[in-house]
Amino acid sequence: xxxxxxxxxxxxxxxxxxxxxxxxxxxxxxxxxxxxxxxxxxxxxxxxxxxxxxxxxxxxxxxxxxxxxxxxxxxxxxxxxxxxxxxxxxxxxxxxxxxxxxxxxxxxxx
Amino acid sequence: xxxxxxxxxxxxxxxxxxxxxxxxxxxxxxxxxxxxxxxxxxxxxxxxxxxxxxxxxxxxxxxxxxxxxxxxxxxxxxxxxxxxxxxxxxxxxxxxxxxxxxxxxxxxxx
Numbered sequence: 001x002x003x004x005x006x007x008x009x010x011x012x013x014x015x016x017x018x019x020x021x022x023x024x025x026x027x028x029x030x031x032x033x034x035x036x037x038x039x040x041x042x043x044x045x046x047x048x049x050x051x052x053x054x055x056x057x058x059x060x061x062x063x064x065x066x067x068x069x070x071x072x073x074x075x076x077x078x079x080x081x082x083x084x085x086x087x088x089x090x091x092x093x094x095x096x097x098x099x100x101x102x103x104x105x106x107x108x109x110x
Numbered sequence: 111x112x113x114x115x116x117x118x119x120x121x122x123x124x125x126x127x128x129x130x131x132x133x134x135x136x137x138x139x140x141x142x143x144x145x146x147x148x149x150x151x152x153x154x155x156x157x158x159x160x161x162x163x164x165x166x167x168x169x170x171x172x173x174x175x176x177x178x179x180x181x182x183x184x185x186x187x188x189x190x191x192x193x194x195x196x197x198x199x200x201x202x203x204x205x206x207x208x209x210x211x212x213x214x215x216x217x218x219x220x
Contacts, residue, residue, distance in 0.1 A: 021217055025139040031132060103210035107131055 016073030016089060016096035024097055027072035028104045032057055033065050037074060038105045040088035049083040074101070126183030126199060126206035134207055137182035138214045142167055143175050147184060147215045150198035159193035184211070 016024075027033060032055055039053055055062050066086070069075045073096065076087045093101050126134075137143060142165055149163055165172050176196070179185045183206065186197045203211050 021144075021214070022139070022141060025135065025214065029132070029135040029139045034131075097213060099209035100213035103207060103213055104131070104135065 011070070011077050011079065013070060013076055014073050016093045019071075019073040019096065021097070023072050024074075024093075024100065027068050027074055028100070030065070030068075032062075033069055034105055036065060036069060036086075037088060037101070040075065040086055041090070041105060045087040046078070046085045048086050049080075050077075050086065051083070121180070121187050121189065123180060123186055124183050126203045129181075129183040129206065131207070133182050134184075134203075134210065137178050137184055138210070140175070140178075142172075143179055144215055146175060146179060146196075147198060147211070150185065150196055151200070151215060155197040156188070156195045158196050160187075160196065161193070 050066055074093055076089050078085055160176055184203055186199050188195055
């Protein structure tokens, strides 16, 4: 189980209130990341594993995008067996950046 | 006056409604551009010339930033003699991207 422990430890999360505006905007200024967020916004929390997103990028790139979203306080992740599940941190992020997430993902022009 | 005409013709403006979300986010995801927008937000329209902003960049870079803001539908510019005056297109941009500008510049953490 040592491997799983190491993997779990890598899932560091930050309080969105501690995220600089620049990091939040950088995270949102990418169409693949916005598509992940939109997908999470319309599904129940913790129901989407990373591998279930239909993304136009390779797996390593997708992992990077999830990592950027986590570092920006936009998503929470947890490992469940071989699956890495995701949750949109909507209320926490909205508290830190009022209106920013809605202004960015509540659109369909991407 | 041919030179002035050429200079004036270079000031093309776009309707914020025609600006892609990606271009709007890219324009906002820069601290120098946000400082220009914040400055414009607290001054009367058409009172600030490009040369009057206190920016930590060279003149050519500053010109580029103003150009990006204009192309994203965030500012309107007009030449008055040797001065290039600016106006924040707050209401037009807000109509196209509700809440995005406020979420980005109504903060002081930059």
